[in-house]
Amino acid sequence: MSKNNIDKKIILGEEFIPKQWYNIQADLPKSLPGHYNTRESRLATVDDFSMLFSKAAATQEFSKERFIDIPQEVREIYKIWRTTPLVRATGLEKALGVKSKIYFKNESVSPSGSHKSNSAVAQAFYNKSEGITRITSETGAGQWGSALSMACKEFDLECMVYMVKISFMQKPYRKSLMEVFGAKVVASPSELTKTGREILAKTPDTTGSLGDAIAEAIEDTLTHKNSKYSLGSVLNHVLMHQTVIGLEAKKQMEAVDAYPDIVIGCLGGGSNFAGVAFPFLMDKLQKSTPLRAIAVEPSACPKLTKGEYTYDFGDSTGLTPALKMHTLGHNFTPQGIHAGGLRYHGASPLVSLLVDEKVVEARAVAQKEVFEAALLFARSEGILPAPESAHAIKVAMEEALKAERDGTPKTILFNLSGHGHFDLSAYDNYLKGNISDCDYSQEEVNRNLKSLPKINT
């Protein structure tokens, strides 16, 4: 039970939906190493990115303007679920027996059940306004695919999703949700693309990979008229779209006279962490406001804590420009027993730079402790978290318990990026004792990285 006289939820009216995104490129401690066009051995340009993305998104990718206007049409769609609640986790605080104040931003209330909708709506709008009629993308677990499907429906765009075959088979409900929102969803590798047909000819029994799905989506984009590709994380413009999370959270914390000592987000590609943390990091970078920002990754996919900060491709076949990032190598796939999401081999260039500059801390957590934290959170706060988000919950708990031991209660903010309504089979496995930890030694990571050809920049 929560305590009295504390606002459980801080909810602001829709006039508080931010009017601009925050672009951290304006405030970086050193300039961001450019994306690299390896085919032509030069830095990638807006024009390179415009081949695949809307002109507006491509321009944002390279922009150093501090604030970029959110189009009114995007804010209108945001109103469906934004502003999202900032919640004081009184139940969790009580369960832990801590005096620290734990807040979370509840992004699970969106149409797709996760923060992914924030960028999907923006990308769909820009494509629509540039005369595009069809967007292609890939999805693994399905959060991004759901978000893009709904966003395309709002702007009457066709949506084509290549869904990694193993997810397609194991998560039929995610697929159905995308279809409810009007998208066309196929299992990847598929018969629809040359890439897919070649993979199937070679390995007919493959369960697919995100790399294959990206390759199919890109081929599909390039072979269809008025078609563009869309990505749900990693890139600068995608992270920027997510800053509505932290910008709202700042206003909400202001309303209760609070400011976080620690901001926490889980990290797959980086959009979740960046969304909640970048607007607070603005204060740290501009005014040296004391703040710890922690990006949490699974020990099953430890690019920030064990990977190398180097140029690597975004997909497994080298179709994309090379990005300077913390990476495990673009051929990396986590072990099959990993159920908690956040499986991408690289971290966004922006977060990678901030980790390298020691502005942001990175931490890896193991699978079982993540599900244990998720269960405690569900039981004390009444919200079933996505396993991804539970990585942030776990570290929020650790930090609150440490602060208690130190006798210095903190104000902690984490991003509850999504709900776990479509992840109950993973929870079921945990409850049955069928979830185990999996991680990689530094030697294994290094060995894999060495096996890859060095990218010349």
Next chain:
Amino acid sequence: MSKNNIDKKIILGEEFIPKQWYNIQADLPKSLPGHYNTRESRLATVDDFSMLFSKAAATQEFSKERFIDIPQEVREIYKIWRTTPLVRATGLEKALGVKSKIYFKNESVSPSGSHKSNSAVAQAFYNKSEGITRITSETGAGQWGSALSMACKEFDLECMVYMVKISFMQKPYRKSLMEVFGAKVVASPSELTKTGREILAKTPDTTGSLGDAIAEAIEDTLTHKNSKYSLGSVLNHVLMHQTVIGLEAKKQMEAVDAYPDIVIGCLGGGSNFAGVAFPFLMDKLQKSTPLRAIAVEPSACPKLTKGEYTYDFGDSTGLTPALKMHTLGHNFTPQGIHAGGLRYHGASPLVSLLVDEKVVEARAVAQKEVFEAALLFARSEGILPAPESAHAIKVAMEEALKAERDGTPKTILFNLSGHGHFDLSAYDNYLKGNISDCDYSQEEVNRNLKSLPKINT
């Protein structure tokens, strides 16, 4: 896309969570026929109900006080998700091309994903405060079981759920959600009760029924110490707990200077419809404020539109008191192809009386048109509705289109009682064309009712 200058969501702070429930028993046009104890051939009493329910709930069942205080402890838990948003369905209005204003109350944001949590928390609290340590109930589709599981966890009560075997097998995720919230869930009929063992001995292959599950839950309650039973609809006290929905909606509509011409809720047992409609019906009953209130049932379970208004049992075996209600007969089970929920054979005595007195309208809708409405709503509003709630959506659409034809735009309010995240297999069937309509002729209904022994009161 929604229009400008309209508040998409009207959200009030937690100080607007009602402090009292509204008890419509104070304002009925004629007195409610009493619940009947058929074993002792007399009207049932608070003491009869206290055998199974908390003393507080049993007292509320018979109370005629107009407003009953909501305990502070219950309001504290309500704060986890209440107040819930009142949403202007601008996307749906645009898709329909109507000038009517359509509002919906979004109860899907609760921990269980439906309005059921409103009563579950109250019932759990009363039991806890009376020294009970364990609550038993049954669940069909799983909304009630999820709500009760979470409510019991909030008050550290054991929760034991008998889940109809066919649902247990077909909806494993609902079961997992209850387990995440700490409940024990068994398929009914089970080996845990004498009733269950007898049924299994007779019919080992049975897929179970709500009637069997109720019988098991009641036996379990009576054979365990400090244990009580709990019901999620039909009874007066349960409907009263749901009036927080309509009480909040009134304040929210006031905030935008609106008042509904038509209030719509779907009806299984009645808690959903009552929750949104009773607080508005108070005005109609007290001050003759013009208002149409429509209870929507599936044509696959047409108790209000084709059933008889008579005394009948609440369960299939006659363990419960007899209630005067619109009923299809307590042995009724809808056809297996019915996927849209709302399968209970009887309507709550309160709603039944109001329909009989023509204060409330009843309407039956067919399955395919309900899923079609659900899809349009999901695509225009970004929220996947529970199939149950989609019955209300369908009628809201009908009324808005009729108002348009008549040239008299209306203000329409419906209850979005829950989300459909656990119903995607039904949606998948609809998208694949595997959903068909099913209904009953008046003759079939009459024939079934005649086959039952008349209950003497």
